[in-house]
Amino acid sequence: MSEISLVVRPRGRPIKNLPETITVNPEDDAAQIHKKIADASKFSIHRLRVTKGSDGTPIANTKDTTVHATGLRNKSAIDVKDLGPQIPWRTVFVIEYLGPLLLHPLVYYGRPLIYGTSQPPSQLQTITLIMCFLHFLKREYETLFVHRFSAATMPVFNIFKNSAHYWLLAGINVAFWCYAPWAPTAGPSNPLITYTGITLFATGELLNFYTHIVLRDLRRPGTTERGIPQGIGFSLVTCPNYFFEIVAWIGVALVSRSFSTVLFLAVAAGQMAPWGQKKERRYRKEFGDKYKKKRYAIFPGII
Structure with a gap:
């Protein structure tokens, strides 16, 4: 499958350097979503909570589930919350x-x-x-x-x-x-x-x-x-x-x-x-x- 683009939205307190979009391969594991957001924002991966913009379902930081299996598609929105110091x-x-x-x-x-x-x-x-x-x-x-x-x-x-x-x-x-x-x-x-x-x-x-x-x-x-x-x-x-x-x-x-x-x-x-x-x-x-x-x-x- 070709790469898809996900719209990234802040939820709650502002997150400096949070990217507006990220691109992932649908066959990538869901952990790649967390990694790309953490790398771009310079935040610890454990400090970020990522949920689907459509229904608020958490997207687990796991290698056991693919991006496609989460239900995310091209132009889907994901919300990112800063959980604070961990x-x-x-x-x-x-x-x-x-x-x-x-x-x-x-x-x-x-x-x-x-x-x-x-x-x-x-x-x-x-x-x-x-x-x-x-x-x-x-x-x-x-x-x-x-x-x-x-x-x-x-x-x-x-x-x-x-x-x-x-x-x-x-x-x-x-x-x-x-x-x-x-x-x-x-x-x-x-x-x-x-x-x-x-x-x-x-x-x-x-x-x-x-x-x-x-x-x-x-x-x-x-x-x-x-x-x-x-x-x-x-x-x-x-x-x-x-x-x-x-x-x-x-x-x-x-x-x-x-x-x-x-x-x-x-x-x-x-x-x-x-x-x-x-x-x-x-x-x-x-x-x-x-x-x-x-x-x-x-x-x-x-x-």
């Missing part, structure tokens, strides 16, 4: 989890300065520290070596919003109330409750890691294409990774006996619920009859 998703996750990873030991070992006490931490406070530290250390490991991200970047501003959840709720909130000399964790432990909490935590963390490996292996490196997830937990809920994370934090809550831990768990579950429901809708649409529909998104019998 930051890699992996960097955002590392920064998010770094907060509680640093704050828990800081508060635990800084008890004399923070609370004015010479009393040593209790056994429950030490166990709580170990559980929280291991959880976020695992998160960092998964971010660096396990997860594959479908989107390369996100707006820079989102890092403050996303980090607040972990730095404030999981970090300062949980650490301050759990390591205080007046906290429930400062008192004697109930062995049955403590060992139950440790068991739930260890089981939840191991199975959560297992589900992340399963999800990673469903996506080929360098692509966003996924298969249907199968394995432990996937027959019960849409997102067993969320389910097992909740199980792990129920374990932390049993050991810490702190409302601050319950608050973080409740907020986290409230955030994960719509994510799980959205993923269930996506699976049903993407895989059709091949996918076994789930009644619950993240927690059997509840959500």
